[in-house]
Amino acid sequence: MPVSLANSQVIYEALRACDVKIMSALPETWLVHLIRMADDDPEVTLIRVAKEEEAIGISAGAHLAGVSSALLMQNHGFLAAINPIVSLALLYKIPLLMLISYRGHMGERDPWQTQGGMVTEPLLKTLGIPTWHLSNPQDAQRRIKDAQTLAHASLSPVAVLLTRELMWEE
Amino acid sequence: MLRIDALQAIYPEVKDHIVVTIMGAVAVELYTIGHRHNFFYLEHAMGLASSMGLGIAVAMPRHKVIVIDGDGSLLMNLGTLSTMARYSPGNLVHIVFDNQSLLSVGGFPTATATGTDLAGVARACAVPEVAEADTPERLKQAVAGALAGGKLTTIVSKVEAIGPKSFHMDLPLLENRFQFKRALEALRQHE
Numbered sequence: 001m002p003v004s005l006a007n008s009q010v011i012y013e014a015l016r017a018c019d020v021k022i023m024s025a026l027p028e029t030w031l032v033h034l035i036r037m038a039d040d041d042p043e044v045t046l047i048r049v050a051k052e053e054e055a056i057g058i059s060a061g062a063h064l065a066g067v068s069s070a071l072l073m074q075n076h077g078f079l080a081a082i083n084p085i086v087s088l089a090l091l092y093k094i095p096l097l098m099l100i101s102y103r104g105h106m107g108e109r110d111p112w113q114t115q116g117g118m119v120t121e122p123l124l125k126t127l128g129i130p131t132w133h134l135s136n137p138q139d140a141q142r143r144i145k146d147a148q149t150l151a152h153a154s155l156s157p158v159a160v161l162l163t164r165e166l167m168w169e170e
Numbered sequence: 171m172l173r174i175d176a177l178q179a180i181y182p183e184v185k186d187h188i189v190v191t192i193m194g195a196v197a198v199e200l201y202t203i204g205h206r207h208n209f210f211y212l213e214h215a216m217g218l219a220s221s222m223g224l225g226i227a228v229a230m231p232r233h234k235v236i237v238i239d240g241d242g243s244l245l246m247n248l249g250t251l252s253t254m255a256r257y258s259p260g261n262l263v264h265i266v267f268d269n270q271s272l273l274s275v276g277g278f279p280t281a282t283a284t285g286t287d288l289a290g291v292a293r294a295c296a297v298p299e300v301a302e303a304d305t306p307e308r309l310k311q312a313v314a315g316a317l318a319g320g321k322l323t324t325i326v327s328k329v330e331a332i333g334p335k336s337f338h339m340d341l342p343l344l345e346n347r348f349q350f351k352r353a354l355e356a357l358r359q360h361e
Contacts (some may be wrong), residue, residue, distance in 0.1 A: 022228060045228050049221075049258060050249030057218035057250075061190075061225025064210070064351045066358060071223070088215035088222075092347045 001032065002169045008033035010137040011082070011099070011162070014144040015070050019030035020070035021045065022062045024055035024063065026153075030167040031072050042156070044103075050081055052077035056084035060094045068148070075104065075120040078159070090101045095151035095158070097145075102133075102161040107168075130158050135165040171188035171305055172197045173267050174229050177238075178311045179306035181345040184236050186225055187317070188354065192219045194274035195333035196267060200238065202334065205341065207353035213343050217247030220254060220264055226354070233357055234317055241268040241282045242319040251295040251324070258298055260320040263313060269331040277331060292324040299323040344350075 012034055015023070023038045024047045025031060039044040049055045056069045062069040073081070078100050089096050104110070104117020124131045130150055132143045145161060151158040179216040187215050189209045193195045197211035212219045223237035238271045244266055254264065270283035281289060289357070298321045310326050316323035 018281070022225065037308075045257075047224070047228065047253065050252055051247075053218065053247065054221040054224075054250055054253055057221025058225035058228075060218075061227075062229045064222075064347070065226045065229035065354050069229075069231035084215045084218055088218055091214055091343070093181075093232035093344060138244070 001029070003030055004167055004169045005031055005033050006035065007137045007140075007166050010140045011134075011144070012037040013114035015099075016041075016044075017141060018068060018070075018097070018145055018148045020068050021056070022067055024049050024058050024069065025070060025072035026052055026055070026074070028074040028077070028101055030103070030162065033073070034072055045080075051097055052081040053070040053084050056081050056088055056096065059096050060088055060092065062092055068097075070099060072099050074101045076116045078120065079116055079123070082123070086157045089157045090127070095155050097144075097148050097151050098157060099146065099160045100159055101160050101167060102163050105164065106165045124159050130154075131158070131161045133163055134160050135163045137166065171327065171329050172332060173269065174203075174334075175326055176267065176307045176309050176329060178201055179310040182312045183317060185308060187234040187236050188230070188357070189236045189238065190219050190223045190226065190311070192216065192240050192243045194240070196238050196240060198334045198337050198339055201339050201341065202234045207349045208357070210350040211339070211341075211343075211346060216243045217250070219243060220247065220250040223262055223264065224254050224257065224259065225231050228257065230354065230358065231261055232361055234263065236263045236265065236313075239264060239266045241266065241270060241288060242282045243273045243280070244288060245280055248291060251292050251297060254322060255292075255296040255298070260322060262322050264297075264322070264324040265313065265315040266324065266326045267329045268326055269329045271331040273327050274337060278329065280333040289324070289326040292326070297322055298322045300320065301326050315354070317321040
């Protein structure tokens with residue numbers, strides 16, 4: 001599978017450097033290595049959700065309990081979670097660190113991914129969610145940490161879009 | 171059984187623990203019986219009170235967390251039962267008041283009115299302890315048992331579709347949110 005193991009490792013280490021203790025995820029191809037790393041890490045609780053909406057609730061609970069969390073989701077999972085992002089995270093001023101695999105954008109071959117790819121950034125913008133693109137592994141540590149810092153300071157969701165250049169090797 | 175009577179009966183059991191409720195009648199009634207800073211009322215995002223409870227329970231394993239859910243909310247997020255069961259935090263108690271209706275938005279019947287059995291769904295999802303309690307005394311017993319038992323428990327209680335006269339709560343939702351976070355911080359400091 002041409003999902004980059006090396007870059008997944010870099011992303012995972014960046015998350016661990018942010019003291020993330022709870023990660024939620026729903027299996028998705030680009031996230032397989034990250035999910036395995038979380039699963040194998042005794043210091044991290046991985047919660048595999050049935051639908052991404054749940055993950056917003058889980059991260060909200062973790063935040064109120066004083067524990068840092070991160071969400072691993074595909075952009076279609078972000079789309080599935082729009083209502084709780086609005087009526088839980090934004091309404092209640094809950095910080096979220098969302099790592100979103102950016103499917104359906106430049107280089108996408110799967111026609112079914114493309115519609116979601118085209119609306120992801122416009123929706124993030126509409127919701128006022130600050131967004132980093134992550135394409136270069138050298139930026140991972142800094143951008144993920146900065147995203148978490150802004151999420152906590154602004155009490156708002158923040159998105160890090162994991163691009164094809166970073167996640168897919170071919 | 172009236173939900174207010176059920177809440178009165180379990181109030182002494184739950185008042186010192188972390189409580190997350192859904193919006194509407196449950197929130198107003200618990201608030202009226204006696205608001206505490208360790209109570210959080212999720213005033214929107216229907217279905218996610220249990221997911222929040224799961225997040226808190228995993229983050230604070232030494233503290234008991236009680237979620238007070240409803241049939242309409244749980245039906246919006248049935249997947250939560252499978253996720254809770256998968257991780258089964260022993261410090262989480264999930265109470266579901268089933269009034270078979272969406273009371274605060276016109277009283278339309280939910281699917282439990284036509285036979286959906288939420289306790290059965292919880293069992294089928296592999297929630298380790300599932301109880302049904304249809305009187306205040308039995309509910310109190312079930313909650314006390316679940317708090318003492320250390321196993322994830324879902325308790326389904328059928329209640330009448332009667333709510334409070336007013337849904338007003340003198341507690342802005344952000345005040346509740348920050349109060350609650352501080353209360354949880356204080357609990358952690360006493361660990």
